[in-house]
Amino acid sequence: MNQVDVTINVDTSNQYQRVYGYGGALTQSSAYLFSEMLKTNETFGMDVLKSLFDPNEGIGISMLRVPASSCDFSLYNYTYDDVVGDTALDHLSINIDLLYTIPIIKTIQQFNPNIRLIYTPWSAPTWMKSSDSLDYGTLNLNMYDVYTDFITKFITLYKEEQGIDIYAITIQNEPLFQPMTYPGMLVTSQVETSLVKLLGPKLKAANLSTEIFIYDHNWIDPEYPLDILSDEDAYPYVGATAFHCYQGDVSNQSVVYTKFPEKEIHMTECSGGAWAPNFSDNLVWASDNLYIGAMTNWASSMLQWNFALNTQSGPTNHGCLNCRGFITVDESTYQSIEYNVEYYGTAHYNKFISQPCFRIDSEIINNSQQPSSSCINSIAYSNSDGNSYHVVVVNSCSTIMNLQLNLVQENIYLTYSLPIGLTTFYF
Incomplete structure (x- = not known):
């Protein structure tokens, strides 16, 4: 040489933080596409799922983010309880997830029984909100207690009815953003602090080990999680701060870690799309900011967005029209896919790490x-x-x-x- x-x-x-691995999101849209592949050609569908989740035959993805109720990549709008005024939550049900999401999770667990699931709500039910809409508005003050009961109950149903343990719950996806065209809810740091203080004891009383992740929004506003962690009553119930990549700088993860190093950091969402078509440029940017950048700024996991989308960047629920998944599915046959840069990048960083690693x-x-x-x-x-x-x-x-x-x-x-x-x- x-x-x-x-x-x-x-x-x-010289060990730093514990790392759980790399992953992405099983939206209802992705679960639907996987289901259609399995229904059309079970062998092909299983091979695709193995390529993503099997530690031996695939890249061994070890973290899975799942929307709790509908999001911008769902087939339609719904929550687990859309019966107006059901404050006793007698009608709360996770049966809608039995259509696509839960069967795919159980198939994934065949390949990796230890995969960790992070659930995230995009909105409370309309009848709990100021707007009477899933797409915007705030949580009514008299619904704080009901909504934390709602979260506790659906986590309990997952465990008791389906045998699925939810590793972590985030309080709200992108709490400072109101989408207006798909589910979302404005939740200030003060409101999220109140919800954490209600939810934490309820999870404990229900004998649930599910951790609470706060913020779940862009790098741009580290003061939001710092507000919550600075509250001495909320602090004990916070397991981690979650970040997204769409605004700000990854170094803001370290701002939170430096003040609260005993609390984990997780990078829970970043999507590629048609706006960034160059494979090599994407690979370098994702390495610098996500695969490496998030981890050197103390993340214990790094998750991208949809695992699977079709050739029309969907199905989409009035959200992003040009996002890209780990794989692109030919919806005309459900027997042909294209692996994208998100898949190959994750493969390099995730394939050879074990649980736990540091x-x-x-x-x-x-x-x-x-x-x-x-x-x-x-x-x-x-x-x-x-x-x-x-x-x-x-x-x-x-x-x-x-x-x-x-x-x-x-x-x-x-x-x-x-x-x-x-x-x-x-x-």
């Missing part, structure tokens, strides 16, 4: 006089066995770079001609 351009020193003894130190040293050698990025993980390590290196330079990769504590020294793109090393 020629002179080394870049050295990466991986310190396997982020470890990965120091990049520029040995070259070429300015381009600064366009190297990397992340490293230590697996639960304590003897295997996973390193991903991104070369976004314009040429092959000569790499020296060192895991000194393990007596591993590797020289490698690093091609443009992503390279995964597993030791």
